[in-house]
Amino acid sequence: MSMQPSNHPAAHREVSAADALLSVDRLRVSFPGKGRRAPATEVLKGVDLAIRPGETLGLVGESGSGKSTIGRAVLGLAPVTSGTVTFAGRRIDRLSARRRRGLARDLQVVFQDPYTSLNPSRTVGDTLAEPLIAQGTAAGASRERIADLLGRVQLPADAASRLPREFSGGQRQRVAIARALALDPRLIICDEPVSALDLTTQRTVLDLLLEIQEATDVAYLFVSHDLSVVRFMSHRVAVIHHGEIVETGDAATVTGTPSHPYTRTLLLASPVADVAEQRRRRAAADRVAKKEQQT
Amino acid sequence: MSENLPATTAPEPGADTPQVRRTGTVRRVLRNPLGALSALILALLVLAVLLAPLLAPQAPGASTLSEAFAQPSAAHPLGMDSAGRDILSRILYGGRGTLGGAVLALAIALVLGVPSGLYAGYYGGRFDAAAGWIVNLVMALPAMVVLLASRAILGPRVWVLMVVLGVLVAPSFFRLVRGIVADIRGELYVDAAKVSGLGDTRIVARHVLIVVRGPVIIQVSLVAGIAIALQAGLEFLGIGSTSSATWGAMLNEGFQNIQRAPRLMLWPGLALGLTNAALVLLAGAIRDALDDRAGAARKRSRPRKVRGRPAGIEPATRTASLADATGRSPLLSVRDVVVAYAQADGTDKHVVHGVDLDVHPGEIVGLVGESGSGKSQTAFAVLGTLPEGGRIARGSITVDGREIVGLPEREHRTLRGRTLAYVPQEPMSNLDPAFTVGSQLAEPLRHHLGLSRAEAAARALELLRMVEIPNPEQVLRRYPHEISGGMAQRVLIAGAMSCEPDILIADEPTTALDVRVQAEVLDLLRRLRTERGLGVLLVTHNLGVVADLCDRVAVMNAGRIVETGDAADVLDAPQDPYTRTLLSAVLDDAPARPAWQPHPSTARTATA
Structure with a gap:
């Protein structure tokens, strides 16, 4: 690699197309409404993402934000309304069933519920x-x-x-x-892989995933609702809210000093296992809430 | 195996699970006496009918008029019928028409119903819609009338009627298969198989057929019985063919001569009855065998319900360890409680081993542990709602100074309504979807406090205001599916507070909620504690929630409390090794992952 994307100031915002293993551009996904005339629900409203080989992109959001739908759309399990998904330089958003099966070698998944x-x-x-x-x-x-x-x-x-x-x-x-x-595979979509597990088990599974990445250079799209898990696992983090990515950046920045107000409330609302620190966090959250009420 | 559960500090609990023995469905059917008997009867019947040319004394049509109504003899073991034909031969050959007809009807029904059901269920879409219309149409037709009409048009041949019957029962297979497949289609393991690169045919063969198989086999035995009965019915009415022998036709003949030789009815009736009974029993045995497989893992015994004070109970005051009653909280105090479950072999399995716990007025105590640590069992013991088979084997629980271990269920229920309140983990599944929020809140008020309808409605409104629900008047009129999960949890907290309890027991009250909603619900609990002096026992696995809300914390592992103390002390300086393990698994302080670097061995690059 001649370029040094990690040193580039905007590297965490824009992964160059040549570097990307997976690139998702202006992806929209709608699910038809129930009944004939019911309007379709748009779950993803133009999402952009890119992942490089051996990289973990964390995707954080609340329930209903569309975070799992991104992974499912990449896997061909959710209908793409518009936009493109490119994997290793190849469009994969509208593949025939046969070609899609051929992708199994490169693109895999770990779902949330092991049951x-x-x-x-x-x-x-x-x-x-x-x-x-x-x-x-x-x-x-x-x-x-x-x-x-x-x-x-x-x-x-x-x-x-x-x-x-x-x-x-x-x-x-x-x-x-x-x-x-x-x-x-070269990319594994991890859809909340540890959220159904106990705390100590969660840690061992995360360590296993990291170890595998070290050994095989596999890339992860790591979907989770838990900021601390995403921070631990990901090189870069994207925050999704109501079907739109509101913030992307390296893990330390997004999970430490986020710039988008939504990410900030999310961070302040996640409790930490430290009484003094949690008290500070709660006070900060209250201040933000009060400020919001005033405006 | 009662006492020494392995400590769950090892990375994976559950590794000690004994290997479950698996047996085939067929073997389990045959182990069931009724299943074995019915299978044997069916096998013998089918064999006899197939071997009719070898077994029958003579051809079914051969008649010796002089021997009409002859009694059984060595040459004709069942005697002769009205036309001097051998009854045994006619039963054996007649079975070919009767059973063969049923097999034909079934084959037609299976060929039409199962593949179309698979396709419609798996792919849905237009085919599903069109097939649905046709199926509804066919199901709306009265089978008997169609059969009679088709006989009039197509002629009195058994086989033709059986083909028509096959078409008429095909929808039942279609519906059965379609329903099951449509359910499986949404399973994650089917998605995983798709991502693994398996084609649809393979997915259907590996994941779908295995689930469809059982119900279809059961349906086959039931439909076979119906086909045989319908066919016999038609023949009995004289509507079938008269040329060949069938059991139905024999019944008809016997009925005509019922005054003269009632035994003519006996043999065909017996053959029909045996076949149908065997089919129904076999279907039942297969269903039981399949259920058994699904439920083998959670099969549990049903020991007697414990009423009043169980015999084996020892009051805690007599146990040496915690004999002094000083230091017990006046509000809720748990001493040396052991929760035991009766096992199938009569022994007890202990899941909570002597727990001590206190909750003072206005105090929030966290009960922390991983799954299987016994934290929920402890909460259930306090509430008096241990699942069936569970009981408090030892120890004492006092609420407002009153001993509640061994309290009769009726008094316990009053206690739960008035003094102890409960907030569950899954708010949605604890609201009845058929009733509005308002009626679900008002009902217990009228029941417990004896309020009038109007008073209860006013109080429900007041409760919703207390838990800070915006537009409470509207929310009262809504159904549970019309409100969010966070609001549902507020409604449940409002319900728990309705009779002004002294203690709230909350079992993972925020686990199903998003963090922002969780923060709001935690704020609400904090406010209720401050304003009303409520004591809260908060069962949770989330140490962040403990840090946020709890004054004190008790850490549970493998049925024991390993550490108790002020939340700040325990979280800052844990004393017990298990607490330390737990805290070290928390990722709050873990450094964020550094920025991505290209892998040193760039053997595989993006464009390779």
């Missing part, structure tokens, strides 16, 4: 075999790969023959991560 993202009646081995089957991997090679994947996410080798219900939430999420890793 419903694994088929309860299929063994862990069956679930992990799925991406390999799609690529036509032979049964023997596939078994070896599954054993390898289970080792990588620190699960015992005999896990392959067991059903999801025999595992805890954190272990299930490891299975989901192993499934995402099966084809050595």
